[in-house]
Amino acid sequence: MVTFEKVRPVPVSLQPVLSMKGISKTFTGTTVLKNVNIDLYPGEVHALMGENGAGKSTLMKILSGVYAPDQEGGTIRYKGEHVQWKDPLLARKAGIGVIHQELNLSPNLSISENILMGTKYPRNKLGGVRWDEVHRMAEEVLVSMGSDLQPEQLVSTLSVAQQQMVEIARALSYKAEVLIMDEPTASLTDKEIDGLFSIINDLRKHGVAIVYISHRMEEIFKIADRYTVLRDGEWIRSGPIQETNPEHLVSLMVGRDLKDLFKRKGSLYKREDDHPALEVKGLSDSTFVEDLSFSIYPGEIVGFAGLVGAGRTELVRSLFGVSSMTKGEVWVQGEKVDIRSPIDAIKYGVALVPESRKDQGLFLDMSVKENILLAEMKAFKKIMKLNWKEFNRSADNYIRDLRIKTASPAQPISGLSGGNQQKAVIARWLSTNPKVLLLDEPTRGVDIGAKSEIHKIISELADAGLAVLMISSELPEVLGVSDRIFVMHEGRITGHLQREEASQEKIMHYATGGN
Template sequence: MSASTCALRMRGISKTFPGVKALCDVTLSVDYGRVHAIVGENGAGKSTLMKILSGAYLPSSGSTEVNGVEVRMRRPADAQRLGIRMVHQELNLVPDLTVAENVYLGRMPRRWGFADRARMIRDVEVVLKELGASIDPAARLGDLSISQQQLVEIAKAYVAGPRIIVLDEPTSSLSEHETAALFRILRRMRDQGLAIIYISHRLKEVLEIADDVTILRDGNLIETRPAEGISASEMIRCMVGREVTNVFPKTPSRIGAPVLRVEGLGDGYNFRDIGFEVRAGEILGLTGLVGAGRTELARAIFGLAPVTAGRIEIDGREVRIGSPAAAVRAGIGFVPEDRKADGIVPSMSVRENISLPVLRRMSRFGRVSLGRDRELAARFVRELSIAPPDPERRIDLLSGGNQQKAVISRWLSTGPKVLILDEPTRGVDVGAKAEIHRIVGELVAGGLAVVMISSELAEVLGVCDRVVVMRDGRACAPLERAELSEERIMALATGEEAA
């Protein structure tokens, strides 16, 4: 393959759904041996364009050429036969199969008529090592964290030997360390002559990895240009049509007394001897590499997993939390990392999703007061600027950022004293990130205590008052804001500096 050869050309692509024009006359040209980034807010048309490329949607108009030949893809299998592979943000894996079986799903190598599991495990072990992932190929996929499953999804596409590979938010649940390892692989794939389409809301990463950038807004092509010479602020202005001055704003707040304190907390496997406190009006950051135990710790505090050692205090009093219901009664709210699987009920409306944990409170004689239910949802739709402002709309029809605001609203409806946010801006666009952090800033200014788990160091440095770095299930003493730097956090996360 020549690096100058055009791998993909989509001309005049439009797509109309009932009442909505998702794409309008979009043209995209991608060369072999290049990383081509596509950026834009949620709803800009990125996913629709990629679904047309993958054969999931037929365009309303326009044409597609692969390797100079016009093609018409009616189903995903057509795209795969042409060497097009997708790495979706929402994972397409089977939890009950092993890692190796997932990587080779649909095309398992055979020996004597049976699946050659030994070969699969050997091959996948090599690929995962290249990706910098310490994952056992024989492990059950459902036992892995979301970030580890993301690496398996990338390995699955890589092993298939694609000519064009599309990565949709591939680093949304990866730490800086894993992201650097992934970029090494992408550069190697690019140098091998693959055409790589890279979709991300993390503009710093786009500037680091991309050779070319296409910007979409409201279903329209704004511009395509070389990545060299473009700045993040220029991209943001083109994406949103306005200036977004600070994606991670720090809202001033008055720090009060400790609200949540954990001492010597452990679960016997994922984390041990964890101790920290979170004060009213404070955002405590919890960061570290993938597999450090951050999410497992948060789930245990919220009663989703057992604790075998240590104690949890709320307002100075020890509490026993054996279930999420007990956590809510103690004053703890939890926004999970995996919005699709654990955060929303897709078939329900925005109103029904918001009021789920407080239905008993709004009931009388076993019947929910619909008036109070609607009033509660309308208040949060208004206060958190959920768009479109229709509480009766199915939540899965909203953008990722607005779904996340609805999930935050759900836990705010319980009147929490402390709110745990696990990757709160994962997979949302730059405008929604700024909006979510504005909301969180207002909450802490009002006296709420917040624990924020994030793999994005710019986010951690931007909004947190103190930061706890985890490594191999242990935590360092909280770092004050004045002590924070990317280098210091990474040194603690990788073990270069003793915790």
């Protein structure tokens, strides 16, 4: 791994380029931000930290002109002047750049157009766009950040990391002096992260102030100069990164010690007693998953670690019948099965909690209870209608058992926090009475408190006899919850670790292709 020499700015001797004081924001009676302060100095990477819902994104939206603070709700000074941007475009013109977690690019346009979008393109005499000039301008920006991307290339042909480069290039093209990066590494590999960090270092040298939002502690300590922690919409603390450590930051974020991060005690089941609940022999699929063999026993949680793109999601998708496998055999409870669709999978007792809750899991406009029982509605079918009395009773049971916090079972699920939404999706799969539970990043986008509650639920499910396959890109989660760990790299299993011998270092070794 590359290490970076940090160019430490000396903030005391400088004026902040941007300073937000006493920012408050209320949405229809709910206070989201209370009196928050943040100062950004030129050439610093400022980590903005907090649990989900702590107010980070609202603060950044105020900074970038999407929202206005409340009346009397604080002031923003930018380059010594009092500012109040009415819309994001004005903020952008003034030099506030934002790189969102979900990239905002037009896939069917060229890199140049994406970089220069929203500016006036150079024209020829007839008023037509001078494409050679457009590409040249884009190339200039790309070269300045050491990227060798071709400006004519379509964005749809780029990897996520390359797309991020384009986003950064766009921010640079309008000379951003403050750059907000929201979870920029969420879908990058380690190598790509290194590339991103060297660009950030470059930007830092050029005096750009960077707000860096990330949940990954390791990165924060690698790249940030200072930090600010928010909790429940309040400013908790700011300071230089050298004067803190991960445990301290976490305790600031959650307001409690994180000794109680969930730690599973190990499987209650003896493996020799039983047949595997899931056995996979030589599975390959049409993408790049190749020759995977493993088995999972009842009562056991098997973690699948690896980098993003290692083929873990593809694996569970073909086990669940979403994508098709080209070779290999799958056995569920000693029976060879041929799963071609999610309907087949459910029939054989296989359940999948998918990677993206919003896109693949939730029915946001529907009630909590329907979200929970949608997969098993036929169990409540009477001749022509549904037995709603039984339905409601069953939903109540799940809400209670999984400790889902909702005002009422009939409330739309969109009103729940991420953690509770995730519990509802897990409940949906429990309702199908599965033997094998596949979890793809079960706690992504869930705040720390809810995280360990979900870990506990997973552990309880295994103790009740379920075989659990859990994909997770967060090593502490894999280490804390799994009984055994498989590590994947580029579509193959490269490592198999028992919980006692597993460590972050060993997993990373296998995940990066070591053997």
